[in-house]
Amino acid sequence: MASERPPIACLGAGRMGRGIAVGFAYAGHEVALVDAKPRPPEAFAALEREALAEIGDALRTLGELGLFDPAHADSLLSRVRVVPEAAAAGALGKAAVVFEGVPEILDLKRDALARASAMMAPGAILASTTSTILVDDLSPAVADPARFLNAHWLNPAYIVPLVEVSPGRDTAPETLARLNALLESVGKVPVTCAASPGFIVPRLQTLAMNEAARMVEEGVASAEEIDRAVKYGFGFRFGVLGMLEFIDWGGGDILYHASRYLTGALGHERYRAPEVIERNMRDGRIGLRTGQGFLDYAGRDIDSYRRQRLGALVERLRAEGLAKPPVLPD
Numbered sequence: 001m002a003s004e005r006p007p008i009a010c011l012g013a014g015r016m017g018r019g020i021a022v023g024f025a026y027a028g029h030e031v032a033l034v035d036a037k038p039r040p041p042e043a044f045a046a047l048e049r050e051a052l053a054e055i056g057d058a059l060r061t062l063g064e065l066g067l068f069d070p071a072h073a074d075s076l077l078s079r080v081r082v083v084p085e086a087a088a089a090g091a092l093g094k095a096a097v098v099f100e101g102v103p104e105i106l107d108l109k110r111d112a113l114a115r116a117s118a119m120m121a122p123g124a125i126l127a128s129t130t131s132t133i134l135v136d137d138l139s140p141a142v143a144d145p146a147r148f149l150n151a152h153w154l155n156p157a158y159i160v161p162l163v164e165v166s167p168g169r170d171t172a173p174e175t176l177a178r179l180n181a182l183l184e185s186v187g188k189v190p191v192t193c194a195a196s197p198g199f200i201v202p203r204l205q206t207l208a209m210n211e212a213a214r215m216v217e218e219g220v221a222s223a224e225e226i227d228r229a230v231k232y233g234f235g236f237r238f239g240v241l242g243m244l245e246f247i248d249w250g251g252g253d254i255l256y257h258a259s260r261y262l263t264g265a266l267g268h269e270r271y272r273a274p275e276v277i278e279r280n281m282r283d284g285r286i287g288l289r290t291g292q293g294f295l296d297y298a299g300r301d302i303d304s305y306r307r308q309r310l311g312a313l314v315e316r317l318r319a320e321g322l323a324k325p326p327v328l329p330d
């Protein structure tokens with residue numbers, strides 16, 4: 001990026017556009033929140049009021065929660081301006097990166113992206129926030145597919161660190177590198193993934209969320225009990241270990257056997273293990289115990305590695321107020 005904190009634009013002043021605007025304004029960027037829909041002046045004025053009120057609230061809340069002195073909230077908010085559709089060209093033409101956040105409808109996105117890309121500065125990057133549409137299904141609409149890619153933020157965008165970045169077949173490697181650098185500079189954690197349905201998190205969480213809903217439907221436990229289990233077990237561990245590393249901890253063999261049992265007991269293919277789990281089982285690549293699993297532990301100091309991970313789990317126990325001192329001898 002030419003400037004250290006280049007101007008950013010969000011196309012579509014809805015939930016994601018506003019959330020991304022909060023994140024960049026917080027990090028010192030000027031942000032144009034560009035309305036993607038032509039509206040009469042009174043309707044635009046109402047949208048502008050509502051968007052600025054929401055962004056201001058979010059910034060004030062972050063301050064009140066201790067991230068900064070809330071007295072600065074208004075000066076952070078002043079970095080954001082809401083721009084009517086008729087003035088889009090001026091705002092988009094100044095942005096180094098434009099994040100498109102219009103509704104998840106293919107033709108609507110293509111149309112918005114085509115129009116935006118024609119107004120952007122040479123060299124600027126265009127990223128779609130789509131949750132589901134593949135980058136290669138959108139890129140034919142844009143003026144320069146080499147500078148186009150998907151950047152899937154998670155909601156609330158100004159809090160969740162992850163952004164799943166998905167380049168298409170025509171995205172230039174330099175575009176990916178520049179966007180990742182920008183995201184990292186504002187405290188985000190970008191992860192690159194193929195143009196594959198559901199990226200990483202929606203693909204994982206859709207299965208898990210449906211299974212949680214199914215357990216309520218089947219009367220396995222109440223919604224409250226299932227969510228306690230998620231917060232204090234499922235989420236507790238995966239937040240430290242990740243999922244593939246956790247397979248290595250528990251052992252790929254456990255997953256292999258659990259998958260076979262659950263496929264039979266629940267009578268559904270959705271529990272069948274993929275070929276890689278079966279192959280790893282045959283090849284003895286079952287994780288920490290064999291020194292190889294999804295990750296390679298060869299040459300690592302396993303004791304200090306385990307200690308580091310346990311330390312992170314203990315930190316989470318403390319954060320939850322669940323770390324208790326031992327009962328010491330009298």
Ligand SMILES: NC(=O)C1=CN([C@@H]2O[C@H](COP(=O)(O)OP(=O)(O)OC[C@H]3O[C@@H](n4cnc5c(N)ncnc54)[C@H](O)[C@@H]3O)[C@@H](O)[C@H]2O)C=CC1
Pocket residue numbers: 012013014015016017036037100101102103104108112129130131132152153154155
């Ligand atoms: N809401 C969420 O949790 C997440 C949403 N996304 C994705 O972000 C994108 C935007 O989603 P949201 O911000 O939630 O939507 P939203 O409905 O809050 O905002 C969409 C914006 O597009 C505008 N718009 C509506 N109809 C339009 C039209 N015909 N032409 C042009 N603009 C129009 C709206 O006025 C609004 O400003 C979607 O692709 C969605 O899949 C990605 C991650 C999370």
Ligand SMILES: O=C(O)[C@@H](O)C(=O)[C@H](O)[C@@H](O)CO
Pocket residue numbers: 131153154155156201202203205206
């Ligand atoms: O914040 C999120 O995780 C969203 O980005 C989503 O993509 C949706 O919630 C999706 O995962 C629903 O399955």
